[in-house]
Amino acid sequence: MRMGGDDIRGPRGERPWGAILAALLLGALLAGLSLPRIGAHASLVPAAAAVAALDSGAAIEPAALQAAYAAHDAALAWQADDPQLRRxxxxxxxxxxxxxxxxxxxxxxEDGRVDVLSDATALREAALADLRLAAAAAPGDGLTWALLADAGLNAGVSLEDVLPALRLARLTAPRRASALLLQHRIVMRHWTAMPDEMRAHALADLPALWRRGQLRGFLVASYLDAGFAARAAFRERLSEDPRALPQFDRLLSAALGT
Incomplete structure (x- = not known):
């Protein structure tokens, strides 16, 4: 016996072609929407190790970096507006x-062209352009603002012109360690030219950054990249913890090979 509730046909034995067509169209639409993301992720497979090394600060072979750059070119062909890909x-x-x-x-x-991946000026400008687009697409991402400020200085933009990005980094990521660490490095490197507020923020952040053991190597590098006045302020602030400064000096000695 056929149960009426199990028959997908209508009351006259007709199949609901409209509903079937609508379901097929919806499936096609969803597949089309997901295709760019799938294509972008597939393109990034060769870049995974290089991006992980960037995150950890590890060394990367030039060929691996160039392959990762090419992979991101391919991914951005699928998703040109993705802020993380740009970053x-x-x-x-x-x-x-x-x-x-x-x-x-x-x-x-031989053909007269300069390889863009070996042209330092072109690469700095490309990085700056990508970060401007990433910040516009994700204005609440403090790390992107900090990276934009750093890239601007690296490309020759004046400190006065990058200060808005640096302030937005603090506004949008007041507790994000990666953003704070980069801000700290920028302020340490440009200490004497920085506004008082930026120097005060960098010193205020130092104890919390130091307590994250995995960041201490980055703080040593930041210190070595700074001038005398910044180093003096750094040491005075860190000395407020009686154990911190001796620990820092041991790391510093190891970094200097002494």
Whole structure:
């Protein structure tokens, strides 16, 4: 016996073609919407190790960096407005620009073109452009604002012009360690030119950053990158914890190889 409630046909034995067509169209729409994300993620597979190394501060082979940059180019062809893709490609470009500066390898190829991945100036400008787009797409991301400020200074933008980005980094990420650490490094490096508020923020953040043991190596690097006045203020602030300064000096000694 056929139960009427189990029959997908209508009361006259007709199938509900309208509902079936609507379901098929909805499925096609969802598949179409997800395709760019799937394509972008698939493109990023070769970049995974390089991005992880950027996060940890580990060394990366130049070939791996170039492959990661190319992977992000491909991913952005699928999702041009993705702020994280823009941010990560900018970070890769910054590392490549540092390598290009070290190698000073900007000679043109046989066809007269300069390889963009060995042109330090082009890479710095590309990083800055990507971070501007990322900040516009994700204005509440404090790390992106901090990266934008740092990239601007690296590309020759004046401190006065990057201060708005630096202030937005603090406003939007007042407790995010990665954003605070980068702000601290920027302020330490440009200590004498920084407004009093920025120096005060950097010193106020120092104890909390120090308590995160995994960040101490970055603080040592920040200290070594700073001038005398910044180092003096750093040591005075850290000495408020009687154990912190001796611990820091042991790390500093190890970093200097003494």
């Amino acid at each position: 990560d490609r900018a970070r890769i470009a910054r590392r490549l620009s540092a390598l290009a500066d070290a190698n000073e390898n900007t000679d043109p190829a």
